Each structure stands twice: as structure tokens, then as C-alpha cells.
Amino acid sequence: MESAIASSPISLLKHTIPSDSRPGFNKRFASFPSAVADGSKLRAPSTRAAAVTPNMKVVKGEAGYVLQDVPHITDYIPDLPTYPNPLQTNPAYSVVKQYFVNIDDTVAENIVVHKSSPRGVHFRRAGPRQRVYFESDEVHACIVTCGGLCPGLNTVIREIVCGLYQIYGVNEVLGISGGYRGFYARNTVNLTPKVVNDIHKRGGTILGTSRGGHDTMKIVDSIQDRGINQVYIIGGDGTQKGAAVIYEEIRRRGLKVSVAGIPKTIDNDIPVIDKSFGFDTAVEEAQRAINAAHVEAESFENGIGMVKLMGRYSGFIAMYATLASRDVDCCLIPESPFYLEGPGGLFEYVEKRLKENGHMVVVVAEGAGQELLSDAIRSLDQKDASGNKVLQDVGLWIAQQIKEYFKRRNKRTINLKYIDPTYMIRAVPSNASDNVYCTLLAQSAVHGAMAGYTGFTVAPVNGRHSYIPFQRITERQNKVVITDRMWARLLSSTNQPSFVRTVDILEGSNTEEETPSAALAENGFYSGDKQINSPVKITGDGRI
Ligand SMILES: Nc1ncnc2c1ncn2[C@@H]1O[C@H](COP(=O)(O)OP(=O)(O)OP(=O)(O)O)[C@@H](O)[C@H]1O
Numbered sequence: 001m002e003s004a005i006a007s008s009p010i011s012l013l014k015h016t017i018p019s020d021s022r023p024g025f026n027k028r029f030a031s032f033p034s035a036v037a038d039g040s041k042l043r044a045p046s047t048r049a050a051a052v053t054p055n056m057k058v059v060k061g062e063a064g065y066v067l068q069d070v071p072h073i074t075d076y077i078p079d080l081p082t083y084p085n086p087l088q089t090n091p092a093y094s095v096v097k098q099y100f101v102n103i104d105d106t107v108a109e110n111i112v113v114h115k116s117s118p119r120g121v122h123f124r125r126a127g128p129r130q131r132v133y134f135e136s137d138e139v140h141a142c143i144v145t146c147g148g149l150c151p152g153l154n155t156v157i158r159e160i161v162c163g164l165y166q167i168y169g170v171n172e173v174l175g176i177s178g179g180y181r182g183f184y185a186r187n188t189v190n191l192t193p194k195v196v197n198d199i200h201k202r203g204g205t206i207l208g209t210s211r212g213g214h215d216t217m218k219i220v221d222s223i224q225d226r227g228i229n230q231v232y233i234i235g236g237d238g239t240q241k242g243a244a245v246i247y248e249e250i251r252r253r254g255l256k257v258s259v260a261g262i263p264k265t266i267d268n269d270i271p272v273i274d275k276s277f278g279f280d281t282a283v284e285e286a287q288r289a290i291n292a293a294h295v296e297a298e299s300f301e302n303g304i305g306m307v308k309l310m311g312r313y314s315g316f317i318a319m320y321a322t323l324a325s326r327d328v329d330c331c332l333i334p335e336s337p338f339y340l341e342g343p344g345g346l347f348e349y350v351e352k353r354l355k356e357n358g359h360m361v362v363v364v365a366e367g368a369g370q371e372l373l374s375d376a377i378r379s380l381d382q383k384d385a386s387g388n389k390v391l392q393d394v395g396l397w398i399a400q401q402i403k404e405y406f407k408r409r410n411k412r413t414i415n416l417k418y419i420d421p422t423y424m425i426r427a428v429p430s431n432a433s434d435n436v437y438c439t440l441l442a443q444s445a446v447h448g449a450m451a452g453y454t455g456f457t458v459a460p461v462n463g464r465h466s467y468i469p470f471q472r473i474t475e476r477q478n479k480v481v482i483t484d485r486m487w488a489r490l491l492s493s494t495n496q497p498s499f500v501r502t503v504d505i506l507e508g509s510n511t512e513e514e515t516p517s518a519a520l521a522e523n524g525f526y527s528g529d530k531q532i533n534s535p536v537k538i539t540g541d542g543r544i
Pocket residue numbers: 049146147148149179180181210211212213214235236237238239240241242243245264265266267385386388
């Protein structure tokens with residue numbers, strides 16, 4: 001539907017190039033002439049996300065080498081002037097042998113290869129370039145945080161601000177308050193190194209965040225009206241989809257604006273990248289809850305400690321927290337279906353464990369076993385403001401089912417303590433290693449934007465920071481691969497039943513979708529081109 005505001009004459013005015021006497025202001029609005037001259041291109045087609053262009057910049061080389069490149073502002077504004085990178089005269093970097101990343105450096109997506117394997121997909125290596133496309137006084141950057149909280153958000157904000165000011169001599173950075181809708185519905189805040197100096201010691205985001213409210217036209221109007229020419233967008237899969245359409249609209253209008261995404265997700269469900277910032281902190285924080293559950297469980301006869309952790313569609317936090325703790329007897333994640341009753345079911349295992357050990361600890365990811373919840377308590381089609389499905393409290397439900405089972409069967413009296421630390425593990429400040437990780441991410445994003453790249457997400461791939469096209473990180477979600485050795489390690493550490501037999505996995509799996517690299521994945525993070533979608537089929541009564 002066409003928005004009334006976007007198609008009004010006022011909105012057409014908004015799309016003309018503003019002028020201003022401030023130094024650098026007009027440079028910010030360098031714009032692709034044909035896009036501005038063509039009135040039809042100025043009309044806003046929709047307030048909601050237009051389809052993201054599926055065309056990726058792809059360069060092919062010898063021996064099956066493929067570069068999935070990211071866009072550059074010169075793709076649609078040719079002949080832009082370049083400037084020497086100020087890093088060359090930065091005293092802090094004077095001892096560095098090689099300041100700049102070689103322009104041709106790329107990073108391989110798959111590093112486990114065979115003699116005859118093609119060289120495969122690569123991404124452009126992140127880092128400072130010899131020439132930049134923005135002068136320091138020309139840059140007017142903004143930062144926004146969207147989606148749920150995650151440890152490290154403030155560190156990323158801090159390091160973008162400090163990177164811009166201290167490495168590139170920029171002195172205009174705006175904070176957009178309250179997520180995407182802040183572009184058009186809230187005031188901005190000025191961010192300086194002084195303002196952000198201590199923020200990495202705090203959890204949350206000093207800018208605030210929100211779900212929903214992504215209105216592409218209003219957001220890009222705001223970017224244009226404010227003279228912003230570098231947009232740093234920190235958020236999860238939904239946010240990066242939003243960033244992709246903002247980039248598309250900016251390109252359509254022919255604006256000299258770089259759009260850089262910094263992937264954030266506590267669930268670690270963004271594909272391609274090694275892992276998301278804050279994940280380590282979350283796993284560490286989850287240990288406190290698991291320890292408490294263990295202490296409670298072992299202090300009472302037939303004690304059961306149950307901990308619910310985050311993970312809507314991916315059980316990475318639960319899996320890593322379980323592996324790290326070694327006190328957990330059972331870990332339930334969305335990727336691994338399970339059932340309660342009968343031989344090989346959860347009740348039988350709980351009974352066995354209590355008999356053997358007198359107590360047990362269960363970790364459950366919030367998205368696990370949602371299909372088991374009866375319709376009455378499962379929220380039918382309830383969605384949050386961003387359109388994400390609202391999940392019911394599976395931990396509470398399983399705890400109740402276990403209690404009823406033992407009561408019904410007149411078995412032993414159990415002492416079950418349910419701990420739900422979900423928001424506690426994401427509201428804490430990031431730990432030391434996440435802080436360093438966030439610093440590198442932020443600096444890589446700044447180097448990329450200054451070098452004129454746009455429409456990219458930055459993250460490490462096989463340990464090297466890379467610029468990745470939005471499409472690659474939004475096309476699917478990262479999941480725990482239950483046919484991988486990491487999940488097997490977990491099963492052997494907890495001794496829980498797998499709830500599935502190998503034959504079920506093989507029969508249920510779509511061999512088309514399963515790639516050899518998935519089977520080889522060493523760390524539980526799927527790194528192949530395709531995703532294995534729930535390889536196990538589970539029937540209505542919970543039986544495989
Ligand atoms: N397909 C989409 N197109 C445009 N904008 C989107 C899309 N999906 C989500 N958004 C916007 O992105 C923002 C964040 O989305 P969402 O609430 O799903 O969180 P997220 O970024 O996925 O982070 P997380 O799930 O880790 O909390 C919201 O403002 C939402 O409106």
C-alpha cells in the first residue's frame with residue numbers, strides 16, 4: 001500500500017538534495033544524478049520493506065573460487081573522490097608494519113576442504129583501506145540498536161563512536177533512540193567519546209531498543225533530512241533484514257550513504273558468522289543459574305533443578321551452558337525433538353537418574369518441545385511487534401508434567417525447583433573477551449563504511465573479520481546440528497537419551513539438504529550452504 005505521507009508533494013520535497021552552509025554538509029548529499037532527476041524514482045512505493053534484491057555481487061575465479069562481494073557506493077555513484085586514510089598519520093599505529101588490508105584479500109567460508117574441492121565461497125576481508133570515500137568533516141554518522149538485549153551492545157556503540165572520532169577524526173555521531181522507530185518518532189542524542197566512555201561496563205543499550213516500527217520510507221526520509229551519511233545498525237536477523245531494505249531504498253534514491261550492519265543475537269542464530277557477540281557472556285552467566293539449580297537439587301531428596309535458558313529456534317546457549325557445566329543431566333533444545341511418556345521418554349529417564357544419583361539437573365531452551373504443549377496453553381498465532389512468534393513457558397510446563405507424573409504414579413516424592421534466568425543472562429554487561437570482540441566488530445564496521453562499502457554485515461568468518469552481504473545472513477537461521485559431533489559430545493556428557501534412533505534421523509532427513517560439510521561440522525555451528533531442517537519427524541503423540 002502506498003503511504004499517504006510518502007506520496008504527498010511534501011515527501012517529494014524531502015527527496016530533493018538539501019543545502020546547508022555547514023562545512024561538509026553538501027558533500028554528504030552527493031547523490032546519483034539520474035535517481036534524483038527521475039521523478040518516478042522519488043515516489044515511495046511502500047512504507048513496509050520492499051523485497052530485497054536477490055542479486056548479490058558475485059565474482060568468479062579459478063578453481064571454483066567465488067567472491068560473494070558487498071556493494072560499494074561507487075556501484076551507483078561513480079567517480080567519487082577518494083582521500084588518504086588518516087590512519088597513516090595516527091601515532092598509535094606508527095609501529096604497525098602493514099596498516100592496510102590488501103584490497104584483494106578475501107576470506108574463505110569453508111576451511112575444511114579436500115584435494116579436489118573447489119575453492120568455494122569467499123567474503124571480502126574487513127579492515128582499513130588505503131583510500132577512503134569520506135573526508136572526516138563530511139561524516140555524519142548514526143547508530144541504532146534494535147531487537148532484544150544482548151551483552152556487549154554498549155561496547156559496540158562505544159567503539160563505533162571512538163573508532164570514528166579517534167581513528168578517522170569524525171566529530172558528528174548521532175544516537176537514534178529506541179530502535180528503528182526512533183528514526184522518525186524520537187529525538188536523537190549526540191554521541192562523543194566522553195559520553196560513551198564508561199558505557200561498556202553497563203548491560204543493555206544506552207540508546208534503548210524496540211521491536212516493530214520498521215517503516216522504510218520514514219527511516220530513509222529521516223536519514224536524508226538529518227544529513228546522515230553513515231548508518232550503523234546493530235541487531236539480530238530481523239534488524240539485518242530491516243537494514244537490507246534501508247540500504248536498497250538509499251541506493252534507489254542515489255544517496256551517498258553507507259549502511260553497515262553489526263549482527264547481534266544472544267541466541268547465536270545468525271548463520272555464516274563464527275558466533276555472535278555476547279554469546280560467551282550469556283553462556284557464562286547461565287552457569288550461575290545451573291550452579292544454583294545443582295545446589296538446590298543435591299540438597300534435597302529426589303531434588304530436580306530445572307533451568308530455562310533463551311533460544312527461540314536454536315539451542316546454542318543451552319548446549320554450550322550444559323557442556324561447560326558438567327552438572328547437567330539432561331538438555332532439551334528446539335532442534336532435538338523429545339517425548340515425555342513411555343520407554344526412552346523423559347519421565348523414564350528422570351526416574352532412572354533419581355534412582356541412580358538421588359538428584360538431577362535439567363536445562364531447557366525456551367523453544368524446545370513447543371509442539372508438545374497442548375493447544376490450550378500454546379499461544380495460537382500470538383506474535384510480538386516484530387512478527388516473532390510468542391512462545392509459552394515450556395520449562396514451567398515440563399516441570400508441572402514431571403510433578404504430575406510422579407504424583408500420578410504414586411512414585412517417590414520429588415523436590416523440583418524451577419529457575420528462569422532468561423532475562424538475567426542477557427541484561428548483564430559483556431565479559432572481557434566479548435568486549436574485545438565487540439571492539440573489533442565496531443572498528444571493522446567503521447573501516448568498511450569509511451572505505452565506501454555499504455549494504456554489508458561485519459563479522460568473523462573462520463576467525464577473520466569479513467564483510468558479508470546481508471542476504472547471506474538473513475536467508476536462514478543458524479541451528480544446532482544434532483547429527484554433528486558437538487551434540488554427540490553433549491549426549492555423552494549428560495548420558496541423556498537421544499530420544500531418537502540413528503535410523504530415525506536418516507529416514508527423517510532430506511539427503512538433498514544435508515551437505516558433507518554439515519556432517520563434518522566440528523563445533524556445532526553449521527557452516528555449509530544449506531541448513532538441515534529438523535531432520536527428525538515426530539508424531540502427534542510424541543513418538544518418533
Ligand atoms: N523482514 C523485515 N523487514 C524489515 N524490518 C524488519 C523485518 N523483520 C524485523 N524487522 C525490524 O527489525 C527490528 C528488530 O527485529 P526483531 O524484533 O525480530 O529482533 P531481531 O533483530 O531479530 O533481534 P533478536 O531476535 O535477536 O532479538 C524491528 O524493529 C522490526 O520491525
